[in-house]
Amino acid sequence: MKIYLDGDYVDEADARISVFDHGLLYGDGVFEGIRLYEGCVFRLDEHLERLEFSAKAILLDLPLSRDEISEIVCETCRRNGLTNGYIRLIVTRGIGNLGLSPDSCGRPTVIVIADTIELYPVEYYEKGLDIVTVPTRRINPAALNPAVKSLNYLNNVLARIEASQHGAPEAIMLNDQGYVAECTGDNIFMLSREKVYTPDTSCGALKGITRDTVIDIAEDLGIPLVEADLTRYDFWTAEECFLTGTAAEVVPVVRIDGRAIGNGKPGAVTQRFIDSFRKRASHEGTRI
């Protein structure tokens, strides 16, 4: 596998970074997870805009323009002979000394990994997920805004461990006020009385690219979509529920905290979103 690392395409074994990189020392950096479908990068411009916004929020000057990063992402896919895959784009603060301050860091480190993707098991889509709410809360936006896709994922990692302790593949995370924020690596939606609801991003959730795509699909399908403060009760009593994320795409949820959602089977509206998403994923995108 060829990996882009600071200007070169190197073999996986040679893709090494310094132990003084502040991405490692402090989780000081930002990243994106992006999909390649049928030779086209899905919503590349949106991912690069989000990367720019994440970098801006943490006062990290990206060393490359959007066009340059876009070309590197495509070239990394080409060099690995991929037509379908998962791209991980990472920008760290770079190499510095052991102090917390980024002042000692020179140039940010830029890494692009493009690999085949291990898809979620088909039964997730056919049978739906059984998920739980975990005790670990989503970080307060006044501390580190969850809209920043930073290398600080420990909050989500802890929540994912708690999910696994309950045998669940994903988990609902609440914000510090107790409203539903999102899942550990996915956004969450539900259907109630012919409207689709999702937590407003002011609740403290990542502005997911798949979430945005689902909002566009809802408009296409003529289904009203509402962004609001939502409680666990709202989800327990919903008719349908589904999650969205770059890895998961659109995946049904059939049980939350031991309560069956609707009739306990993936919903018909959810299926329309899954079908629509798959159609878009295979037709849209930036050809590499």
Ligand code: PXG
């Ligand atoms: N919320 C969080 C906290 C995320 O990390 C999403 C929502 C969905 O956003 P997108 O833009 O992908 O629709 C994410 C992103 C993984 C993995 O390996 C998943 C994400 C990030 C990192 C790793 O499953 N999801």
